[in-house]
Amino acid sequence: MxxxxxxxxxxxxxxxxxxxxxxxxxxxxxxxxxxxxxxxxxxxxxxxxxxxxxxxxxxxxxxxxxxxxxxxxxxxxxxxxxxxxxxxxxxxxxxxxxxxxxxxxxxxxxxxxxxxxxxxxxxxxxxxxxxxxxxxxxxxxxxxxxxxxxxxxxxxxxxxxxxxxxxxxxxxxxxxxxxxxxxxxxxxxxxxxxxxxxxxxxxxxxxxxxxxxxxxxxxxxxxxxxxxxVAGFIGSPPMNLIDGEVKDGVFTSLGGVRVDGLGSANAASAVLGVRPEDIHVLPAGSEKTNVMAPIYSVELTGESTLVTLRAGAALLTVRADKNFVGDFDQMVEIGFAPGRVFLFDRQSQDRVDF
Incomplete structure (x- = not known):
């Protein structure tokens, strides 16, 4: 041994x-x-x-x-x-x-x-x-x-x-x-x-x-x-981390990100985490939209396309289909996969379960 x-x-x-x-x-x-x-x-x-x-x-x-x-x-x-x-x-x-x-x-x-x-x-x-x-x-x-x-x-x-x-x-x-x-x-x-x-x-x-x-x-x-x-260090591209607050299970950020269904969580200084592959580009006017933001850059990697959006001060990376086509500053609606978002307390750095 x-x-x-x-x-x-x-x-x-x-x-x-x-x-x-x-x-x-x-x-x-x-x-x-x-x-x-x-x-x-x-x-x-x-x-x-x-x-x-x-x-x-x-x-x-x-x-x-x-x-x-x-x-x-x-x-x-x-x-x-x-x-x-x-x-x-x-x-x-x-x-x-x-x-x-x-x-x-x-x-x-x-x-x-x-x-x-x-x-x-x-x-x-x-x-x-x-x-x-x-x-x-x-x-x-x-x-x-x-x-x-x-x-x-x-x-x-x-x-x-x-x-x-x-x-x-x-x-x-x-x-x-x-x-x-x-x-x-x-x-x-x-x-x-x-x-x-x-x-x-x-x-x-x-x-x-x-x-x-x-x-x-x-x-x-x-x-x-x-x-x-750990959330920010593991993953390529890394997990998207968005600063905001959560009240009665609803997360909001200054960049217009809104996610509900987070149980009864409350935190004045919270961080929402979501991986690029768990974000989906949605048709205009979709009821499942979590944020609408302009395209900051588009990178074709071969098997997929990395689309970076600017939501306020945050840059959000989306792993989209390889056939995705978009222009700089084009407005795009995106939604987060249900059950695949994480919530962290900014002060303690620990994950908040909900």
């Missing part, structure tokens, strides 16, 4: 608290993503698992063993960095096999293991090349292979796809997900990219200012955000 458990973990740098009272269990063989903006504490959390940062308070367990005072080399974890961290003077084969060389594994066994791992990540035809002769995606595969060959208890991945172009990121996401499924190794993956989190994770821990705001499956995080931060 190779679960990773954080119990009341705190990390401070001087008077600054980077991670506060963290309680989290990463299950055996789970792919858990730590997601959040820069400075939220996600990388610091991962580095504490690796032993690269000391824990200020609390305890960390790997496979049931307390590791607070265990040196990094004895924790049986393997890290994959954003920068690849390859030895430029060594061939692909030597880079992959370096952990085995350090362990003094017999050379015949080293060659056999390097070939097996290289085939797994489709590098078996590039073993004689130097890192400078490889593409970014190939270099990242070498870094992955070097981690895999160690057969660790836990993989730690720190934004490993950030240096790749968009097409390679999509390809590497699929490869990473398949590899983790095949290897069945507990994995902690750090990223600020919510698309990576949604596509890779078994569960996502959304971090903000050193705390986990929500922990759940990608579907739970997307469909059931519990805080205003």
């Amino acid at each position: 190779a679960s990773v458990v954080f119990q009341d973990v705190v990390k401070k740098f001087g008077t600054f608290t980077a991670v506060s009272d963290l309680n989290l269990e990463v299950r055996d063989k789970e792919f858990l993503v730590l997601l959040g903006p820069s400075g939220c504490g996600k990388t610091t959390t991962m580095r504490m698992v690796a032993g690269l940062e000391e824990v200020t308070a609390g305890e960390i367990f790997i496979g049931g063993d307390r590791v607070n005072d265990v040196l990094p080399k004895y924790r049986d974890v393997a890290m994959v960095f954003q920068s690849y961290a390859l030895y430029p003077h060594l061939s692909v084969a030597d880079n992959i096999g370096y952990p085995l060389k350090i362990r003094k594994v017999p050379q015949d066994k080293q060659r056999q293991m390097v070939m097996e791992v290289a085939r797994r990540v489709e590098l078996d035809g590039l073993l004689d090349r130097l890192p400078k002769q490889l593409s970014g995606g190939q270099r990242q595969r070498v870094a992955l292979a070097r981690a895999i060959i160690r057969t660790p208890k836990v993989f730690l991945m720190d934004e490993p796809l950030s240096n790749l172009d968009a097409k390679l990121r999509v390809q590497m996401r699929a490869e990473l997900k398949h590899l983790q499924h095949e290897l069945q190794v507990t994995t902690i993956y750090v990223t600020h990219d919510q698309i990576e989190a949604m596509t890779l994770a078994h569960r996502v821990a959304v971090m903000n200012k050193g705390v986990i705001e929500q922990l759940g499956t990608p579907r739970q995080i997307y469909n059931d955000p519990r805080t205003l931060f």
